[in-house]
Amino acid sequence: MTAIFEDSIAISSRWFHIIKKDYSDWKFAWAREAGQNSLDAGATRIDITVDLNEHGNTDVTWADNGCGMSETTLRTKFMAIGESEKPEGGTGGFGVAKLILAFAQMSYSIRTQDIKATGCGGRFTVKNGLKWHKGLTLAVTMEGDEAYCMKNRIKRWVKFTTTKCAIYLNGEQISTLKLHRPKLTTDWCKVYTHKADGNYACQIRVRINRQYMFNIYTSVDAQIIVDLIGSDSQAYLTSNRDGMNYEWKDKLQKLVEELYQNPNAIKAVDEVVELYCGTDGKIDLETKKVKKARVKLGAPPPVRSVNDPSVDGMNPTIGQQSAITAENKGSVEFKTAKELIDGYDIVVSNATSKKIPEKFIPGKMNKPMSKLMNRWIRVLETVGLILGRTEEVCPGWTFDSGARAMYRHHPQFGHMILLNPVDIMETKFVNYFKGKSDLEIFYEIVCVAVHEITHIDQRNHNNGFAADITYSMAKVLTQWHLLEIVRLETAKA
Numbered sequence: 001m002t003a004i005f006e007d008s009i010a011i012s013s014r015w016f017h018i019i020k021k022d023y024s025d026w027k028f029a030w031a032r033e034a035g036q037n038s039l040d041a042g043a044t045r046i047d048i049t050v051d052l053n054e055h056g057n058t059d060v061t062w063a064d065n066g067c068g069m070s071e072t073t074l075r076t077k078f079m080a081i082g083e084s085e086k087p088e089g090g091t092g093g094f095g096v097a098k099l100i101l102a103f104a105q106m107s108y109s110i111r112t113q114d115i116k117a118t119g120c121g122g123r124f125t126v127k128n129g130l131k132w133h134k135g136l137t138l139a140v141t142m143e144g145d146e147a148y149c150m151k152n153r154i155k156r157w158v159k160f161t162t163t164k165c166a167i168y169l170n171g172e173q174i175s176t177l178k179l180h181r182p183k184l185t186t187d188w189c190k191v192y193t194h195k196a197d198g199n200y201a202c203q204i205r206v207r208i209n210r211q212y213m214f215n216i217y218t219s220v221d222a223q224i225i226v227d228l229i230g231s232d233s234q235a236y237l238t239s240n241r242d243g244m245n246y247e248w249k250d251k252l253q254k255l256v257e258e259l260y261q262n263p264n265a266i267k268a269v270d271e272v273v274e275l276y277c278g279t280d281g282k283i284d285l286e287t288k289k290v291k292k293a294r295v296k297l298g299a300p301p302p303v304r305s306v307n308d309p310s311v312d313g314m315n316p317t318i319g320q321q322s323a324i325t326a327e328n329k330g331s332v333e334f335k336t337a338k339e340l341i342d343g344y345d346i347v348v349s350n351a352t353s354k355k356i357p358e359k360f361i362p363g364k365m366n367k368p369m370s371k372l373m374n375r376w377i378r379v380l381e382t383v384g385l386i387l388g389r390t391e392e393v394c395p396g397w398t399f400d401s402g403a404r405a406m407y408r409h410h411p412q413f414g415h416m417i418l419l420n421p422v423d424i425m426e427t428k429f430v431n432y433f434k435g436k437s438d439l440e441i442f443y444e445i446v447c448v449a450v451h452e453i454t455h456i457d458q459r460n461h462n463n464g465f466a467a468d469i470t471y472s473m474a475k476v477l478t479q480w481h482l483l484e485i486v487r488l489e490t491a492k493a
Helices: 013-022 026-040 071-078 097-103 147-159 246-261 309-313 326-330 337-343 367-387 421-432 438-454 463-477 480-492
Strands: 045-052 058-064 107-113 115-120 123-127 133-142 166-169 172-174 189-194 203-208 211-217 223-228 272-276 346-350 392-399 405-410 414-419
Touching (some): 026 147, 026 211, 045 147, 058 147, 071 107, 071 115, 071 123, 097 107, 097 133, 147 166, 147 172, 147 211, 203 246, 223 246, 346 405, 346 414, 367 392, 367 414, 367 421, 367 438, 367 480, 392 405, 405 438, 414 438, 421 438, 438 463, 438 480, 463 480
Parallel strands (some): 045 166, 346 392, 392 414
Antiparallel strands (some): 045 058, 058 133, 115 123, 166 172, 203 211, 272 346, 405 414
16 A cells, blocks of 8 residues: 655755855845845834854844734745745845845844744744734844944945935944936936945946845946836846846846946936037037048148148148148137137036036136137147038036046037046146156147047947047048147147
8 A cells, every 4th residue: 555645845954054155245135135125014214233242153133113024924925935925016035035034044033013933044933922013123143253244235235225214223324325317217227326436436236126236347437326117126136136137137238338338428417517608609610621621642742831722632741740830820810718718618517526616617717727728629620620520519628537538418508528627737737747748748638639529420439439539530640730730829828
């Protein structure tokens, strides 16, 4: 006679400890899962304590004032691997979060409503009929001295989570992240930026329901937040919530690659752009003569003055030195620095938290800044003429720690090509003591101008941009005698 017995899979306590290796940072995962469970439960206050006990292990207590759990939910959901009971739109895990929260630790206790569960690994006991306890308190003992690391991970999760819930660590309230309008919105995510600091720069933080999930390292010197649209975290994330599901991983990777290629495409959220209107309006890069330009191959022609009709063809002068004569100098109409600044529209873009000194503001500029803006405008005009550009652009300043210059297309101001005067002037000051001549500084500005004008057609730093800037630089350098005239004249202004 055959006997049939029901049985269940036995899980050793060692298996629970191995679970930690499934996470890139299990201590951060612990803080994340505990925090998201509290927020899903509607908590308005969370109190956390982290201490090293007398045995050299770490005691962590996480207490919230949310809705808590019933005994049925505790037994059939929390204590059942793979089961979960989350409110609609909840962020917490899919039945595996409790592995890292409780079962993988040395010991744990859960106090909620009229019950208390204590256990180690998969073994636990439950007492009911106790005095009513508002919310839920999770207390765990972690093996070894993890106190410093746990405090750090808890602060990091709170720092990049946006919530009205008040969160306290060892009695001290931790500030949460406040975000303004997104800088980029797609059908699946919103991208926010804010100021980078030394501890948290060059990372993209992925969130859902405004709660921090994981980060991706990048070369972009900014704090970038990617908020996934929609509340169903299971649709986007892997089961341990340390990364994206395959179908979304590719989309996120493409977004990261775009940020790698063009770091200046996304700037600080509190950037202020101001336009100072001049009577001459924008710089018009278009010239009818340049439209007819033809580069003739063969032996380079002799250098002619810029108002010689044959120069309209922009013949190359590679291999020759330009003779800057009185005729050359007098053939181009130059304005003084003050007239240039008063005449053209000037844009000032401030991506810092500091007030811009008056020496940079049009109408109040000091002589060095006036001279630098004069030079920048004339370089843009000349480079635009050589390249045959047909756009109108606004010159100006950009104040941003991560950019030497910047091309931006503004919905109101159009094409803006902006120079960072702090970077340029600091470079000049440092290089003065290294014997770097003003000529080298000038041609650095020329190269920067070519780079930013190329961005009008090629927004990203991809292969197309590399090809275009190489061609543009070659065209500009064949007419370097025109640039030398600009350098000499603006040096006198």
